[in-house]
Amino acid sequence: MIGIIGAGGWGTALAKVLADKGRPVQMWAYEPEVAQAINQQHINHTFLPGVELPDLIRASNSLEEVVSGKKYLFTAVPSQHLRSVARQMAPYVKPETIVISVSKGIDIESLELLTSVLAKELPMVDPNAIVALSGPNHAEEVARRIPSATVVATPVLKYAEEVQDLLISPFFRVYTNPDRIGVQLGGALKNVIALAAGISDGLGFGDNSKAALITRGLAEMARFGMVLGAQSPTFSGLSGMGDLFVTAASKHSRNAWAGREIGKGKTLDEVLASTKMVVEGVATTKAAYQIAKRNNVEMPITFITHQILFEGLSPHDGVSQLMGRMKTHEMEEVVFATYSWK
Incomplete structure (x- = not known):
């Protein structure tokens, strides 16, 4: 049986991918009513409404029950709760367990990537057996078997391929990548740029504006990633x-x-109060801003987004500042590294 820690939309969608392949899945749900609905009605009304779940998926409010004895554990809790949940998991995790991190974000307290948080809180597990999963995957579409693709990343090929085999299906294509840092940063930083693109839409701007934000945002993501040890081609792939x-x-x-x-x-407070869903880009904006400042990484879109969210800058003034920056070349120096497996 496979354990999934977190019964949000993405954790539930992955549970369905696994159950559709005939693999029994046990999910840990923080909310008792979510576990009850999954077990009795075979649906997650709160986080993935309208998707019928196979009988092979069961849910529990007991972390000990879900974690104990599992060879594979998927962590699908919001990034800012991962450390505390992993700490509670630790007494029940087997040394031979493979842990797959499917959340997207950066730990705001330590400014660490989520696989690093897991490695510290689960020291009994081989650090290379902590695998990052990230890609262009809306839970609603994956759960409904709309063809999708994702990436699993860890420096050791055997672990990446084991998780690849666990998940791959005719509807869900899984690629491997040794660049665990880059795959995680792509999944985290894109939320910051998506916030900026959404602000542009909210202001009534058009496709030109969004295209510029997305393209220049990708350049920021790659620049940031390379400083932290990622490989630049990763940001041109699925997870970037x-x-x-x-x-x-x-x-x-x-x-x-x-x-x-x-x-x-x-x-921002009004927006967050109006949804039960976690908007991961908010905490990631704060974390990316701090890391970029510390490492002198130029990230104008991220910095302006930070000012809008946390410093009282109006969206209109933010756009004016971006458009009024010093002129520069589009193509900046990019160093292409060589991928290698351990």
Whole structure:
């Protein structure tokens, strides 16, 4: 049996992918009513409404029950709760367990990537057996078997291929990548750019504006990633450009929606109070801003988004500042590294 820690939309969608392949899945749900609905009605009304779940999926409010004895554990809790949940998981995790991190974000307290958080809180697990999964994947579409693709990343090929085999199906194509840092940063930073693109939409701007934000945002993501040890080609792949496009342009995107509401004049607090869903880009904007400042990484879109969210800058003034920056060349130096597996 496979354990999934977190019964949000994405955790539930992955549970369905696994169950559709005949694999029994046990999910940990924080909310008792979510676990009850999954077990009794075979649906997650709160986070993935309208999708019937196979009988092979069961849910529990007991973390010990879901974690104990599992060879594979997927962590699908909001990034800012991951450390505390992992700490509670630790007494029940087997040393041979493979842990797959499917949340997207950066830990705001330590400014660490989520696989690093898991490695510290689950020291009994081989650090290379902590795998990052990220890609252009809306839970609603994956759960409904709409053809989708994703990436699993870890420096050791055997672990990446094991998770690839676990998940791959005719509807869900899984690629491997040794660049665990880059794959995670693509999934985290695209939420910041999606917020900015949403703000642009909320202001009533058009496709030209959004295209510029997405393209220049990708350059920021790659610049940031290379400073932290990522490989630049990763940002042109599914977990970079792919995820950025689907998050910035899709009607399903929580981050783009939040940006639109802010662009229309709502405050960040008003936007967050109006949804049960986690808008990961908010915390990631704060974390990316701090890391970029510390490492002198030029990230104008991220910095302006930070000012709009947390420093009282109006969206209109933010656009004026971006458009009034010093002139520069489009093509900046990019160093292409060579991928290698351990």
